[in-house]
Amino acid sequence: MGQEGGGASGRGLCHGPAGLGDEDGLPVASLGVLGPWQQQGMADSAQAQKLVYLVTGGCGFLGEHVVRMLLQQEPRLCELRVFDLHLGPWLEELETGPVQVTAIQGDVTQAHEVAAAVAGAHVVIHTAGLVDVFGRASPETIHEVNVQGTQNVIEACVQNGTRFLVYTSSMEVVGPNIKGQPFYRGNENTPYEAAHRHPYPRSKALAERLVLEANGRKVRGGLPLVTCALRPTGIYGEGHQIMKDFYHQGLRLGGRLLRAIPASVEHGRVYVGNVAWMHVLVARELEHRAPLMGGQVYFCYDNSPYKSYEDFNMEFLGPCGLRLVGSRPLLPYWLLLFLATLNALLQWLLRPLLLYAPLLNPYTLAVANTTFTVSTDKALRHFGYEPLFSWEESRARTIRWVQAGEDSTQ
Numbered sequence: 001m002g003q004e005g006g007g008a009s010g011r012g013l014c015h016g017p018a019g020l021g022d023e024d025g026l027p028v029a030s031l032g033v034l035g036p037w038q039q040q041g042m043a044d045s046a047q048a049q050k051l052v053y054l055v056t057g058g059c060g061f062l063g064e065h066v067v068r069m070l071l072q073q074e075p076r077l078c079e080l081r082v083f084d085l086h087l088g089p090w091l092e093e094l095e096t097g098p099v100q101v102t103a104i105q106g107d108v109t110q111a112h113e114v115a116a117a118v119a120g121a122h123v124v125i126h127t128a129g130l131v132d133v134f135g136r137a138s139p140e141t142i143h144e145v146n147v148q149g150t151q152n153v154i155e156a157c158v159q160n161g162t163r164f165l166v167y168t169s170s171m172e173v174v175g176p177n178i179k180g181q182p183f184y185r186g187n188e189n190t191p192y193e194a195a196h197r198h199p200y201p202r203s204k205a206l207a208e209r210l211v212l213e214a215n216g217r218k219v220r221g222g223l224p225l226v227t228c229a230l231r232p233t234g235i236y237g238e239g240h241q242i243m244k245d246f247y248h249q250g251l252r253l254g255g256r257l258l259r260a261i262p263a264s265v266e267h268g269r270v271y272v273g274n275v276a277w278m279h280v281l282v283a284r285e286l287e288h289r290a291p292l293m294g295g296q297v298y299f300c301y302d303n304s305p306y307k308s309y310e311d312f313n314m315e316f317l318g319p320c321g322l323r324l325v326g327s328r329p330l331l332p333y334w335l336l337l338f339l340a341t342l343n344a345l346l347q348w349l350l351r352p353l354l355l356y357a358p359l360l361n362p363y364t365l366a367v368a369n370t371t372f373t374v375s376t377d378k379a380l381r382h383f384g385y386e387p388l389f390s391w392e393e394s395r396a397r398t399i400r401w402v403q404a405g406e407d408s409t410q
């Protein structure tokens with residue numbers, strides 16, 4: 001595995017198991033003259049292991065699953081660049097495989113670092129983002145990472161002749177909105193008034209728009225950029241930190257969690273392995289179905305059941321020994337809202353002294369307390385997506401991970 005700081009320059013050749021990377025002897029970065037994808041289309045027999053992928057945020061919760069899924073499911077992969085602000089130690093275990101895994105420690109807000117990482121890549125999967133609905137980061141920082149970072153990725157693709165860009169958006173781009181209107185089993189065309197005040201959904205919506213508007217822009221070499229955006233609902237699975245937090249909170253409370261949200265409020269959830277699989281499929285199919293898929297958005301979905309946020313978590317935490325107390329919320333909504341508002345006030349007052357960022361605030365309460373679920377088959381129709389993991393398997397894997405008690409996803 002190559003390890004690089006702030007750029008991908010100096011990377012080696014692509015070495016496939018059959019020596020395909022050695023045949024033309026070209027360093028990946030020098031493929032830019034024709035445009036990487038044109039070269040890729042030249043002779044199928046010689047293409048078996050020629051693709052260079054870049055995953056931004058590749059060491060995050062979702063990013064790690066995307067990285068592992070690409071290594072398992074993309075046979076044409078020759079080099080996989082993993083770009084992240086913080087590199088994970090697990091990357092080292094990937095160095096024994098046939099694909100060259102290049103770790104790049106970098107910051108998406110730094111245009112030159114992004115450009116260096118993108119140079120010579122065929123496909124970029126942009127999952128990096130600041131996922132903060134708890135007030136840990138300032139609105140300006142969230143905007144800089146999520147919006148300016150995405151703009152940097154787009155410009156790097158254009159400059160370098162990289163034609164395929166997959167963006168990890170979010171259900172939050174749609175809602176729940178500030179009016180708390182329910183979105184009940186909606187699809188990509190369901191009308192809904194998307195209006196946001198919170199910096200995270202606002203930044204994801206702006207970034208998604210940038211990505212979709214960039215579809216069709218001419219990249220270096222003259223060919224059009226093909227982009228699309230995937231909108232996961234709440235992701236769960238191995239590596240889901242908030243699930244672990246709830247587990248530990250339950251242990252501290254003697255094996256109990258207290259119901260705060262009515263069981264009737266449905267919250268969309270999707271297994272991380274299926275979200276990763278969708279990214280891999282989209283990235284693969286964008287080339288063949290550019291006119292259909294370019295500029296499109298797809299909700300990420302699978303067969304996970306429709307439940308409230310808390311009842312859904314109990315599917316995993318129950319078998320780990322926790323119990324959700326109460327068939328109805330133990331506290332009235334007005335009291336929860338009061339506590340959430342108090343938390344927000346405390347956060348503001350304490351900011352000069354310390355970071356106070358509890359899970360409960362007016363925004364997280366609104367999200368957890370508003371029905372938002374999707375029901376769609378657009379990904380199946382457009383690129384043949386079907387979940388790779390059944391609900392039973394997703395559940396079993398997640399339970400195993402919670403029980404294992406470690407932070408690794410494996």
Ligand SMILES: NC(=O)C1=CN([C@@H]2O[C@H](COP(=O)(O)OP(=O)(O)OC[C@H]3O[C@@H](n4cnc5c(N)ncnc54)[C@H](O)[C@@H]3O)[C@@H](O)[C@H]2O)C=CC1
Pocket residue numbers: 056057058059060061062063083084085086106107108109126127128129130131145149168169170171204231232233234235236
């Ligand atoms: N967790 C969820 O339920 C959902 C997440 N998403 C989106 O999926 C993507 C991944 O989210 P998660 O894996 O949950 O979050 P995460 O926080 O685990 O992963 C994000 C990764 O991006 C990296 N990153 C952050 N700032 C960076 C910067 N300036 N430069 C380079 N890398 C940077 C982080 O180090 C981290 O490894 C995000 O774009 C998020 O908006 C969308 C829907 C739901």
Ligand SMILES: C[C@H](CCCC(C)(C)O)[C@H]1CC[C@H]2[C@@H]3[C@H](O)CC4=CC(=O)CC[C@]4(C)[C@H]3CC[C@]12C
Pocket residue numbers: 131133169170171172233234235242260261309359360361363364365367368
């Ligand atoms: C932390 C929230 C649950 C706490 C509620 C309480 C305090 C009453 O028990 C989480 C409820 C819903 C979550 C969000 C949702 O799944 C959608 C998301 C999409 C994203 O793109 C990022 C993450 C998140 C905003 C997710 C964050 C945690 C919740 C607010």
